[in-house]
Amino acid sequence: MLFHVRMDVNIPLDMPEEVAAQLKQREKAYSQELQRSGAWRHIWRIAGEYANYSIFDVESNSALHEILTGLPLFPYMKILVTPLCRHASSVREDDT
Amino acid sequence: MLFHVRMDVNIPLDMPEEVAAQLKQREKAYSQELQRSGAWRHIWRIAGEYANYSIFDVESNSALHEILTGLPLFPYMKILVTPLCRHASSVREDDT
């Protein structure tokens, strides 16, 4: 089941660079593991912003919630989830 | 080059059903041809709304504009375009 997610990141300006770097490293590892497992289908950077549009493929709303609240950057994010479904015009098998 | 597009459709309530059906048929054909050509990378229905999120892969802003204004339903749509770029965390080759 697919979900469209927008994440906007706001890391506090006074966070020590080292702490921020480490946090981003953990975020990247966490994201890549989920991408490889297939749960995090796509991630794109929004040009000019510290934000992304992502597509998740999970079994339930709860599975999505656990993934999102587990993000190392979650405390610094504003997240908006939109449930998707297959479009009648789609010709791709993996748009479901 | 990837673009995120949201399309909201508002067909006038007094449009004859036949006209609307024909219009939607043309829209579907137009979309599927572009999907097969690779320009219209993804299309997902937003649950509960007559709207979609789509991903386009085109050579330029102008190429995108021509595709979007050529949509049979364009006169009845509200469209918002967001330019995307590869996310540093992405592991997929086709997220570019």
Added chain:
Amino acid sequence: MLFHVRMDVNIPLDMPEEVAAQLKQREKAYSQELQRSGAWRHIWRIAGEYANYSIFDVESNSALHEILTGLPLFPYMKILVTPLCRHASSVREDDT
């Protein structure tokens, strides 16, 4: 899987009363059948507005989309869907 849905109804002022009455009758029947089947878990009127908050319990985003677009009043509605999940503090078994 639970979803929170807000529906705002805008029946055109020039729709003949008979047509509107019939439409609302069909809407009511459609809603009650889904309530009895368990898919439409709750429906509440928002005081002072021609709108409702509803809770749906369905298997997937697609199942929800089919139900909502099948509403006799769908062409006259603005709908917003929010995916829900169990709250860690809930003590009710059916809040899932």
Added chain:
Amino acid sequence: MLFHVRMDVNIPLDMPEEVAAQLKQREKAYSQELQRSGAWRHIWRIAGEYANYSIFDVESNSALHEILTGLPLFPYMKILVTPLCRHASSVREDDT
């Protein structure tokens, strides 16, 4: 009498973890007691957000206000209340 309440929580990033944990523990206990008493009819987590939709069943606006301002997390919340009433299409006895 039913009320629809949306609560968005914003715990300051610099609150010591221990203090936050204790606060959330008290919040949970407070909520569960009210759920058991019947006043807090439902609580659902909004997927991907530190927020919930809740349904309260109380005798008056004042009773609701006392409950909400008594929440241990109240100083960190943005709350929006919408009064509900029975929907003419409802088939459930407890949607009132």
Added chain:
Amino acid sequence: MLFHVRMDVNIPLDMPEEVAAQLKQREKAYSQELQRSGAWRHIWRIAGEYANYSIFDVESNSALHEILTGLPLFPYMKILVTPLCRHASSVREDDT
């Protein structure tokens, strides 16, 4: 129990003057009867707008909903209800 209500009126520009005049006459009578009964506690015109702020004193959300949807101008109104309660600083006996 008190409620704060904002009503914005939009009578269609093509409604025959006679019909509009009659409608407003019925609205006035309806309002005054409720004012005399005590349910419609206050009504004030917002300067420069075809809108009012009103205070209602009713037994329940449902009682308020019935009053508001019974307004002759209801189909032409946008209504927003806010539940009120006694303010701890109030010195008036009838601010409850």
Added chain:
Amino acid sequence: MLFHVRMDVNIPLDMPEEVAAQLKQREKAYSQELQRSGAWRHIWRIAGEYANYSIFDVESNSALHEILTGLPLFPYMKILVTPLCRHASSVREDDT
């Protein structure tokens, strides 16, 4: 002359409790004196929020401004003023 005022209070989370308590005490005294003088006609708490709707009866915009900026909590408030006038449907003598 009547004015509708909405006040939203945001006391900083790090204000010492004692200071806050004293401030609220002064606010209450200030409000009650103005209520007794007739200038602050009504004050109602908005259910679930640290906010109020108030009605003021003053001689001029300036008189209102002096009262509002004199509020002990003014530095922590967001205030919105709407000028009111007598509604043609009002039956109350004191709705003016």
Added chain:
Amino acid sequence: MLFHVRMDVNIPLDMPEEVAAQLKQREKAYSQELQRSGAWRHIWRIAGEYANYSIFDVESNSALHEILTGLPLFPYMKILVTPLCRHASSVREDDT
């Protein structure tokens, strides 16, 4: 007593030109009479929009409301009123 007023005009596209011209003529005469009487202190066109910012000097909210609802274009306007008062820094005698 001074008020800041923004007026946005939306004349229906299908109004016969003659009718519109006559309406605007009456609007102009009405405005100029009030300007000469001193009640309509200033009127400025907002560049690029069919809208104006105006300053009124009237005795009360009700006086303002009567003037505004008497505008020949009132049924086609969206109006927003903001009460003003003398600024402590003003050096002009007529900014009151």
Added chain:
Amino acid sequence: MLFHVRMDVNIPLDMPEEVAAQLKQREKAYSQELQRSGAWRHIWRIAGEYANYSIFDVESNSALHEILTGLPLFPYMKILVTPLCRHASSVREDDT
């Protein structure tokens, strides 16, 4: 050439009173000098808010920008500029 400017002031709550007082004193002197020179045509306080509507009469956008960014309170202000022009209905010679 006239411009309509709205200024909203937000002085940080922790600024020492002395510093704030001095800043406001400088702001007042700066404003009055410009009022006397004719560049700052009008200034009015918005009732109940720490904000003003002002009218400037300057030779160019750049002249306005220099004036506004030179305000002692500029770092604490949110400013919105709207270009004005003479209204066809105006009877005042100085509304240009």
Added chain:
Amino acid sequence: MLFHVRMDVNIPLDMPEEVAAQLKQREKAYSQELQRSGAWRHIWRIAGEYANYSIFDVESNSALHEILTGLPLFPYMKILVTPLCRHASSVREDDT
């Protein structure tokens, strides 16, 4: 003097194609004449929308207003004007 202008066009869906085509032809001629004269410095289409961002170079707010209200499509446009001035970092001679 430079101004940034956003124009959103909404031609009524029921306007005869011939009338619309003629209108657009006149709009194009009007725009190109002003571009050649130097008053309409730039015009860019916003990708995916029937809208443009333009830069005007005119002597005054009034000159801009006359140009904009003279647009053949003006009755079908929503226009927003923002006054610009030279940026201290600009290296271009014609960014003024």
Added chain:
Amino acid sequence: MLFHVRMDVNIPLDMPEEVAAQLKQREKAYSQELQRSGAWRHIWRIAGEYANYSIFDVESNSALHEILTGLPLFPYMKILVTPLCRHASSVREDDT
């Protein structure tokens, strides 16, 4: 390929003046280098605001993203990107 970018700058009030001055100096140098290379086509100050509208001419969304996130002031900016394309009415060769 052209992009319209709005940048709003919010430098923290407590940043030491020296640090801010140095940051702005680096920002200016960075901007001017890109202007000279042709990638940053235009930059205009928005009158009265610490903000600018800019036009970029780059090869791709990614090229734009790299430029924008490389801005020395990027951590203090809110940025909004809009993709542009040539307008059918444009007579300028460099509006592409």
